[in-house]
Amino acid sequence: MTTARASDDASHPPGPASGHGRTGAARGAGTKGVPRARREEQIVAAALEEFGRHGHASASMASIARRVGVTKPMLYTYFGSKDGLYLACLEHIATRLVAVIDAAMAPGPSDERLPQTVLTAIFEALEGRRRAWFVLYDKTLPPGSELRLAAQRHREAIDELAASGTAALLRDHGHEDPLDADALKHVWTGTVSALVAWWVSRPDQSAQDMSARCARLFSAVRSSS
Numbered sequence: 001m002t003t004a005r006a007s008d009d010a011s012h013p014p015g016p017a018s019g020h021g022r023t024g025a026a027r028g029a030g031t032k033g034v035p036r037a038r039r040e041e042q043i044v045a046a047a048l049e050e051f052g053r054h055g056h057a058s059a060s061m062a063s064i065a066r067r068v069g070v071t072k073p074m075l076y077t078y079f080g081s082k083d084g085l086y087l088a089c090l091e092h093i094a095t096r097l098v099a100v101i102d103a104a105m106a107p108g109p110s111d112e113r114l115p116q117t118v119l120t121a122i123f124e125a126l127e128g129r130r131r132a133w134f135v136l137y138d139k140t141l142p143p144g145s146e147l148r149l150a151a152q153r154h155r156e157a158i159d160e161l162a163a164s165g166t167a168a169l170l171r172d173h174g175h176e177d178p179l180d181a182d183a184l185k186h187v188w189t190g191t192v193s194a195l196v197a198w199w200v201s202r203p204d205q206s207a208q209d210m211s212a213r214c215a216r217l218f219s220a221v222r223s224s225s
Helices: 001-009 036-058 061-070 072-079 082-104 116-126 132-136 146-172 178-200 207-223
Strands: none
Touching: 001 146, 036 061, 036 072, 036 082, 036 132, 061 082, 072 082, 072 178, 082 116, 082 132, 082 146, 116 146, 116 178, 132 146, 132 178, 146 178, 178 207
């Protein structure tokens, strides 16, 4: 099934690209009376689910088109190629996550509620598009490819936020060892990834449910230390 999808996607040659691979002919107009900007939002939303569920390697452009209710050639008209659509999805979710994490960290690391605040921001940003997290951390991207490098840049931006937050938190408690800060950053990023993966597997749990659950977990950890 995966092989069939891959050959199906590859059989349609990418059109001339500009921006995210969009052609001049399609600029300004949507399809079936849907404004172009709205149609692009629909395509990206469907592609985030498809790429997040199957990974770039096995994701199907035909499946994305069916989710939106457009033809597969229309995806190529809008985004130029499968890679162009993936890059648009990556930019969309990474920009959103960096923005909400940065905003959540504004109070400063001395706030003991900061970990829960950051997690709540992440859950709320992913609500309705939970598998988008796996687009950012897609393990199927070819090594050395433009896609892998782009994803790595976005992951590094999120890692930098985590590193600055954990280092400042330790400094506020009188700890200056950079290795301690690096270790804590890895603990934190691993915890976030594990919690998001747990949440994705439990669709009955809302972002609000997860925020409350994390508050209970952090409270239990603090009380036992």
